[in-house]
Amino acid sequence: MACFLVPVAEAVVATVITKAVEAKETEAAQRKADTGNNNFETKSQIPLASKLKWLTSMLWGGSALLAFEHLWHGEVVPWFPFLTAxxxxxxxxxxxxxxxxxxxxxxxxxxxxxxxxLLVTKAMEKKALQTQPISD
Amino acid sequence: MTLLITVFAAIISTVIWYKNAPRDEMKVGMLCWMYWGAALMWLVDAIFGYVEQQAEYFTPTPVEMLNDLFLGLSAVALGLIIWLVVLLIKDPKGVIRAAWLKQR
Structure with missing residues (x-):
């Protein structure tokens, strides 16, 4: 009837968190670049903002297709109150x-x-970090 | 049927994404997330449907199956349209931007 609204609500919250984390990570990367602390850094971790984007993409995408299904079944209409129920x-x-x-x-x-x-990615990152050669 | 079609769409898009990974110029990754998200949500719908109808859930009438087939194909088509719109707006290859600048 309107079950897709719950993932939509989660998607909204997750998107806000993603934007905040993205801004924080960009700022931190900028600060690192300014101080020249990243000269020999090896990139081995996927940023948290990217990982959060996986979740928001799944939630928004899935909800969009589910909203279409509800439209198909006449449970959602393009006029007020939008939900027939x-x-x-x-x-x-x-x-x-x-x-x-x-x-x-x-x-x-x-x-x-x-x-x-996330758990699988973390394990893969850990493994990649262990096999990375140590540089001076 | 809708769930099955979406799962196939998700698998095909994931294979295409993996073939070109780590490059994702065509933003196929977005298509994967969208179809997987929808497939998971429809899986929950199917589980609740099964709990409610038991074995009857697996024996839909031909009319129901046809309707579900159309719905599944339409959902996949909608996903492709959303992906295409996002691709053209983001224009990762700069094709539209270049054509627009050339016209000006």
């Missing part, structure tokens, strides 16, 4: 229940998959 109290209650179950499960699964990806 919102105009009827009984249907609205059902919609909220679906958001709390299906919607939350969607957001949790996407986030869990992203979490697993």
């Amino acid at each position: 919102a105009s009827d109290p009984a249907a609205a209650a059902e919609m909220l229940a679906e958001m709390a179950t299906v919607g939350v499960a969607m957001a949790v699964l996407v986030t869990t998959v992203w979490g697993v990806m």
Whole structure:
């Protein structure tokens, strides 16, 4: 009915966090470049902002296609109140229940998959760092 | 059916992305994330559908299957359109920017 709204809400929050982290990382990189501290640094880690972008891309992309599915089934309409279930109290209650179950499960699964990806990436980064030759 | 079509779209786009990695000039990575995100969300939908309908979930009527097939293909097409729009706006190869500057 409107389960995609839960991942959309998470996507909004994740996007704001991504922008903040990106700004922080850019500032830190700039400071490092200004002080000349990165002369012999080996790049082995994917920035956190990039990793957060994986999550936001999955959430926004998935939600967009799911919103289309809801449009297809007539559950979302391009006029107010946009959700057909919102105009009827009984249907609205059902919609909220679906958001709390299906919607939350969607957001949790996407986030869990992203979490697993982070763990795998971390292990790969660690392995790459260990095999890197030590430079003076 | 929608889930299956999206999963295939996700796998194909991931293979294309991997073939060109680490370069991602065509922004195929974005397409991968979009299809995987949708596939995961539809997987949850399928699980809830299965819990509700049990074995009946796997025996849809031909009309339902046809509708789901159209929906899946339309969703994949929409994903491709979104990707194309983002690609043309970001213009990583600078083709549109160069053509526009040439015209001016």
